Amino acid sequence: MKVEHKEHTTLIKDTQGDALDFLEKVIHEHASFKNNNIIVDISRSKNVTLSIVKRFVPLAKLHQKNKKSFVLVAENIDFTAVPNSIIVVPSVLEAHDIIEMEEIERDLGF
Numbered sequence: 001m002k003v004e005h006k007e008h009t010t011l012i013k014d015t016q017g018d019a020l021d022f023l024e025k026v027i028h029e030h031a032s033f034k035n036n037n038i039i040v041d042i043s044r045s046k047n048v049t050l051s052i053v054k055r056f057v058p059l060a061k062l063h064q065k066n067k068k069s070f071v072l073v074a075e076n077i078d079f080t081a082v083p084n085s086i087i088v089v090p091s092v093l094e095a096h097d098i099i100e101m102e103e104i105e106r107d108l109g110f
Contacts, residue, residue: 001014009039014041015044023052023056039072053086056086069102071095075090
């Protein structure tokens with residue numbers, strides 16, 4: 001797991017290639033990231049499926065309750081089938097864009 005902090009956002013990358021093990025690590029360390037927007041990058045994981053993406057939903061909901069963004073980066077999944085309770089994008093750049101838009105919305109009171 002590789003962690004990078006940039007302003008109000010924390011990028012957490014899976015370096016092992018196993019999304020389920022990585023999810024457990026992120027859950028275990030969530031308390032240290034809870035005050036930042038989070039980008040979780042599982043694009044290097046080999047076993048990413050829609051069902052694995054759905055396993056991140058409880059963590060995303062928990063994080064969003066604190067008025068912070070949670071964006072998952074994954075490739076090769078059907079983005080139209082992803083539940084509305086989690087944001088999934090294909091690149092880290094798009095994840096940063098989503099967080100910027102959500103920050104603006106929060107600043108405007110939406």
